[in-house]
Amino acid sequence: MKALIALLALAAPLALAAEEAVRLDSAPIDPRDVASLQSGARSFVNYCLNCHSAGMMRYHKLLDLGLTEQQVKDNLLFTADKVGELMNVAMTRKDAKEWLGTAPPDLSVIARARGPDWLYTYMRSFYRDPESATGWNNMVFERVAMPHVLWTLSGQQVQVERKFKNMEQAEAIGRQQKNAWKIDVLTADQAGKDGERFILKTIRTETAGSLSEVDYDILVRDLVNFMSWMSEPNQLMRKQVGYVVMLVLLVLLVLTYLLYKEFWKDVH
Amino acid sequence: MAAAEKQAVTGAGPFNGLLTWIDQRFPLVETWRSHLSEYYAPKNFNFWYYFGSLALFVLVIQIVTGIFLTMNYKPDAAQAFASVEYIMREVPWGWWIRYMHSTGASFFFVCVYLHMFRAMLYGSYRKPRELLWIFGMLIFLCLMAEAFFGYLLPWGQMSYWGAQVIVNLFDAIPVIGPDLAIWIRGDFVVSDATLNRFFAYHVIAVPLALLALVVAHLLALHEVGSSNPDGIEIKKSMDPSTGRPLDGIPFHPYYTVKDAFGVVVFLIVFSIVVFFAPEAGGYFLEYNNFIPADPLKTPSHIAPVWYFTPYYSILRATTDEFVLWALAPGVVAFALLIIWSVKSSAPRIAVGVTAIVLLLGLLTLDAKVWGVVLMGASVMIFFFLPWLDRSSVRSIRYKGPISKSAIALFVIAFFVLGYLGTESVTGGRTLAAQIGTTVYFLFFFLMPWYSKMDTTRPEPQRVTWK
Numbered sequence: 001m002k003a004l005i006a007l008l009a010l011a012a013p014l015a016l017a018a019e020e021a022v023r024l025d026s027a028p029i030d031p032r033d034v035a036s037l038q039s040g041a042r043s044f045v046n047y048c049l050n051c052h053s054a055g056m057m058r059y060h061k062l063l064d065l066g067l068t069e070q071q072v073k074d075n076l077l078f079t080a081d082k083v084g085e086l087m088n089v090a091m092t093r094k095d096a097k098e099w100l101g102t103a104p105p106d107l108s109v110i111a112r113a114r115g116p117d118w119l120y121t122y123m124r125s126f127y128r129d130p131e132s133a134t135g136w137n138n139m140v141f142e143r144v145a146m147p148h149v150l151w152t153l154s155g156q157q158v159q160v161e162r163k164f165k166n167m168e169q170a171e172a173i174g175r176q177q178k179n180a181w182k183i184d185v186l187t188a189d190q191a192g193k194d195g196e197r198f199i200l201k202t203i204r205t206e207t208a209g210s211l212s213e214v215d216y217d218i219l220v221r222d223l224v225n226f227m228s229w230m231s232e233p234n235q236l237m238r239k240q241v242g243y244v245v246m247l248v249l250l251v252l253l254v255l256t257y258l259l260y261k262e263f264w265k266d267v268h
Numbered sequence: 269m270a271a272a273e274k275q276a277v278t279g280a281g282p283f284n285g286l287l288t289w290i291d292q293r294f295p296l297v298e299t300w301r302s303h304l305s306e307y308y309a310p311k312n313f314n315f316w317y318y319f320g321s322l323a324l325f326v327l328v329i330q331i332v333t334g335i336f337l338t339m340n341y342k343p344d345a346a347q348a349f350a351s352v353e354y355i356m357r358e359v360p361w362g363w364w365i366r367y368m369h370s371t372g373a374s375f376f377f378v379c380v381y382l383h384m385f386r387a388m389l390y391g392s393y394r395k396p397r398e399l400l401w402i403f404g405m406l407i408f409l410c411l412m413a414e415a416f417f418g419y420l421l422p423w424g425q426m427s428y429w430g431a432q433v434i435v436n437l438f439d440a441i442p443v444i445g446p447d448l449a450i451w452i453r454g455d456f457v458v459s460d461a462t463l464n465r466f467f468a469y470h471v472i473a474v475p476l477a478l479l480a481l482v483v484a485h486l487l488a489l490h491e492v493g494s495s496n497p498d499g500i501e502i503k504k505s506m507d508p509s510t511g512r513p514l515d516g517i518p519f520h521p522y523y524t525v526k527d528a529f530g531v532v533v534f535l536i537v538f539s540i541v542v543f544f545a546p547e548a549g550g551y552f553l554e555y556n557n558f559i560p561a562d563p564l565k566t567p568s569h570i571a572p573v574w575y576f577t578p579y580y581s582i583l584r585a586t587t588d589e590f591v592l593w594a595l596a597p598g599v600v601a602f603a604l605l606i607i608w609s610v611k612s613s614a615p616r617i618a619v620g621v622t623a624i625v626l627l628l629g630l631l632t633l634d635a636k637v638w639g640v641v642l643m644g645a646s647v648m649i650f651f652f653l654p655w656l657d658r659s660s661v662r663s664i665r666y667k668g669p670i671s672k673s674a675i676a677l678f679v680i681a682f683f684v685l686g687y688l689g690t691e692s693v694t695g696g697r698t699l700a701a702q703i704g705t706t707v708y709f710l711f712f713f714l715m716p717w718y719s720k721m722d723t724t725r726p727e728p729q730r731v732t733w734k
Contacts, residue, residue, distance in 0.1 A: 056354070071677065108353060109353065111545075115555065232356065239544060241364070243537065243543075245543060246543075249539060256531075256532045259529070
């Protein structure tokens with residue numbers, strides 16, 4: 001019961017965290033880019049699928065990405081024996097809660113809940129925070145329980161604060177940032193004498209990782225592209241069927257219109 | 269009529285024999301004639317008259333897709349969410365069926381709202397069509413129940429917390445409320461038991477009532493005949509030689525072909541959503557509903573789907589201040605208005621007593637109770653339209669500036685309330701919703717007076733084309 005109350009207490013501020021205040025970067029994803037999807041699948045299986053499940057996604061569906069069954073078996077099948085299985089993880093929810101404080105959410109449809117832009121910004125917004133349990137914090141998801149699993153690739157970031165006297169100035173500098181940024185507004189009392197009420201928060205790389213910033217962004221793009229595809233694997237087919245249906249309907253439109261006009265000729 | 273006396277069916281080629289055999293045992297030809305080939309509808313139906321047949325068409329879509337969804341859906345709190353994704357991913361064409369059903373829910377409301385608005389524009393609910401209107405309103409209530417029960421089934425966060433919020437409204441009812449809420453849920457919170465019973469209501473109980481009411485609605489329509497944009501009775505101008513209305517045309521084939529064209533136009537719009545934007549920007553499928561239901565995590569922002577947001581806004585607008593400064597004075601003013609308008613003393617006393625009881629309730633009971641009452645009233649008040657509208661003409665075409673302004677204000681209030689219902693609450697938005705709520709109810713409450721005092725233009729003898 002105590003754990004439950006603690007969890008609730010933890011979840012309440014999480015839900016209210018300044019997620020909307022952060023300006024999300026738009027994710028440059030393309031569900032038709034098969035190479036990007038394959039690379040994203042590899043990253044997903046290597047980095048995410050240890051703690052997070054994708055329990056509504058079957059490995060077999062990866063064949064839609066132009067892979068053969070053998071390729072899936074050799075390169076992507078770590079947590080299951082057969083391609084017919086679902087992307088589950090060995091960690092139980094009970095263990096996860098004990099180890100991480102909260103069970104990592106299933107990621108099958110997370111891209112539809114959060115949106116690709118959120119995921120893309122989130123994965124590029126971790127920064128070092130000595131006060132948090134994992135040593136990491138995130139610009140998009142304040143006090144997130146998840147550590148920065150890709151840190152060996154991205155390097156280590158820290159949060160930088162800069163004070164401004166007006167909003168426009170703070171926003172202008174914010175827009176020049178490559179990564180996520182947000183502006184906290186202080187009350188006149190909090191700001192003190194100098195009247196600098198607008199705090200622009202950004203992140204800066206302190207120690208480099210094994211990937212350059214450009215390459216890291218590409219890795220995250222591919223990962224988000226895959227997660228977005230995985231949230232609705234039939235999305236391309238949906239649109240293709242849509243074009244055919246529209247074509248049929250347009251023909252029917254002409255036919256039914258002519259029929260209608262023909263029958264109504266004598267109504268005055 | 270004895271079988272032998274009925275005439276043989278002709279004109280059906282090789283099927284003449286079979287149809288004759290049936291007709292001698294079942295009123296086949298009679299039904300066909302009275303409801304289709306010899307049901308005379310006014311010839312001047314315009315754009316607004318498509319939405320009745322379209323609503324029927326969407327009902328068919330919902331039933332057919334619903335049957336296929338039921339084959340793979342699991343009404344079990346542990347499996348429901350995953351079973352919907354199973355339909356989306358692994359059932360052949362399951363995604364199509366599911367998107368048709370989820371999009372169909374929203375389009376059902378689009379069609380029904382436009383269909384109702386048509387009736388309000390042209391006074392289609394006026395005598396002798398009151399019962400037709402009441403059947404229609406009962407269909408609308410069933411549709412709302414159907415949508416509400418169905419929305420729990422995907423078992424996402426919005427499903428769960430939306431149901432939680434709405435069922436908790438029953439808590440507000442004095443005395444029996446808390447027990448009633450538990451009785452509805454079958455548990456102390458929304459749970460597996462709730463999901464199971466909502467599934468039963470959604471797939472059999474409500475659809476049965478809905479279908480029966482649709483039949484009653486159509487029978488009532490065919491009894492009194494269709495109204496039209498001019499709001500005049502075509503039966504008043506009959507062709508003396510044939511005994512048919514001069515301005516009437518047989519429903520079949522004229523309106524069957526016209527509605528077939530309407531169905532194709534509808535399907536184009538419908539398919540654009542189904543295939544290219546099934547979430548409709550979060551309005552048809554809410555983003556938060558892709559997170560499985562979690563009884564321990566209350567979302568910071570709970571919003572119903574768009575078709576319920578006007579009523580939800582009215583619920584949220586009813587604060588203590590609103591009860592004190594708008595509802596209480598409103599009840600007094602309205603009571604005085606009625607007492608001033610009626611001449612005999614019995615209704616005057618009745619109105620006075622009702623007003624005093626209401627006033628006492630307003631000043632003692634919680635504002636939450638009145639929020640629920642207002643929300644209920646905002647839907648139920650449509651039932652009374654046939655008696656509230658006392659204009660000498662039916663159609664907006666011949667009504668005066670007051671009625672036209674009133675309906676315009678009502679539409680604006682409806683949209684503003686609808687928009688506010690999707691947003692989180694702020695001081696300014698609550699005020700806007702309170703103004704919207706006031707306009708919404710004044711439209712109905714003042715109708716007996718403004719519809720009567722408004723200037724009108726004479727109705728034509730025969731229908732017009734516009």
